[in-house]
Amino acid sequence: MVHSPTVALKPPTYADVERAAQTLEGVAHRTPVLTSQSLNKTLGAEVFFKCESFQRTGAFKFRGAYNALSNLSSAHKKAGVVAYSSGNHAQAIALSGQLLGISTTIVMPHDAPSAKRAATEGYGAQVVLYDRYTEKRDEIAARLAEQHGLALIPPFNHPDVIAGQGTAGKELFEQVGELDAFLVCMGGGGLVSGCALAASVLSPACEMYGVEPEAGNDGQLSFRSGKIVTIDPPRSLADGAVTTAVGDLTFAIMQKNLKDVLTVSDQALVETMQWFAQRMKLVVEPTGCLAAAAVMQGGLAIKPGMRVGVLVSGGNVDLASYGQLMAGSINAS
């Protein structure tokens, strides 16, 4: 039986986001906000893209990871941390550990792309491989945590992680002022709930939306039914949003602060990736296209003059499959 690392933890507040911003000052990049005049003309609205693809490690995850590691007890800082991820959370934890002098262990499937493993090791993390068909990564991580006294840093359901991610939203409001709507991609809900905390203080009238892949609509089911729904592992190009359930902490914030949770198809993600490349000159990973796709493909009803924030969460792609998606030689699954 593995103990949840979030037992007895409370959802963070905006004060935690403010503290996280101080922690991240001069460490995380203040990422740019980009706009497209042609899109704004087409929509009759103003859309602001907050580009976390330019964040360190190529995704917003660095904010939450660095904040969480900074807030560890000195015993845990000395012992080190463990996390399980084959994606952006892994690199974020690894780089944060390197910067803070905290040793990091990442539990990764044995068939993870070698480039991701190399990147994580490049930031100084120790990678522990597991067989995804016979072993459970959370159990391995929990065992390592127990055996070596390590702090387990979950990818989203942790107050310091949520507060760290919220600094992306805080920055956006500081950069462009209040908004009518703000759309944020959603897997476990760490980013959207953190950003919702920022909106609740910096732009109280702003309607907050989470955006998921159609195939992985657990957050929508949960939000609309009022209780956390767990789905089977979904298949989507948006590999950062194929969680099976949101967390109890993220869900508490979502319930209180979101207007709705929207979904978009994988085909819409591909078209949005192509639009980003062609019109914005940006490489955006599929998960990073979720919020933009909801704006451009009609998931959100745009009213004239509306000011809309869109979180572009990351730009880490496998060049081979990215190239194929750009060339149109493979379709969305």
Place this chain on the structure above:
Amino acid sequence: MVHSPTVALKPPTYADVERAAQTLEGVAHRTPVLTSQSLNKTLGAEVFFKCESFQRTGAFKFRGAYNALSNLSSAHKKAGVVAYSSGNHAQAIALSGQLLGISTTIVMPHDAPSAKRAATEGYGAQVVLYDRYTEKRDEIAARLAEQHGLALIPPFNHPDVIAGQGTAGKELFEQVGELDAFLVCMGGGGLVSGCALAASVLSPACEMYGVEPEAGNDGQLSFRSGKIVTIDPPRSLADGAVTTAVGDLTFAIMQKNLKDVLTVSDQALVETMQWFAQRMKLVVEPTGCLAAAAVMQGGLAIKPGMRVGVLVSGGNVDLASYGQLMAGSINAS
């Protein structure tokens, strides 16, 4: 016999660049300067990428085109302008005309990609097609100019075009201060000569380099021999730099202000495009990779602590071939 439009024109000075900057204020984007911590660590230097891929129309060409159109006589403003280009200059002229209320005619090969033709027409230009096997575009443009009293705006060999492009360099020095070296891609030399004017005043000790594709080394041959050399039409992925000769105005500035002209292979361009996508999350067209490739592939000898400016000229790509280059499914020619 077609009269050159540059007869009796003198090379611009830095004062012209300053005037162009005033003209472009609030019209052209002040494009961002991006850096890569991992590249800087690898090189032991500081490299500043001036990203004109984020300029209006996706390339620096807008600066020169808008400046040139703004400075036309009122008779020419009324009559309109003509230009020949199948690439970034066409869209730059078209958008500038639309913004200034000047009618524009673009002479384009009949087999130009339909997307480029559509983009140019989308900015309100009239497109005149010609058969590239039986007709000469400069003669057609000159005839149109004569028949309708249009001003012919050449792509690089014009004082107002050079001064406009120079504002990109001026901005870079304002954004990051003085530099030890500044590398700029080079076709006809409009951008590098404009930037050299900016460097000569804002960072006098900065060594200026033009960078060409290996196959199109007319600028290198000209610079090193001291007279303009014309080559056969070169073949390179860098389609914005396949000119056969630099202009007399650009050459005069180059001779006085450049340290050297470097060349890079098409294979280096592909690797640099991939690096931009993977590490910087930027879509950069092949021509836009010339200067960066010279820095990353050893064309320029980097000394420890050196501060190096790199002009990223544009991000306009055909998605199909871009995707193939990213996926590695086609090689450099």
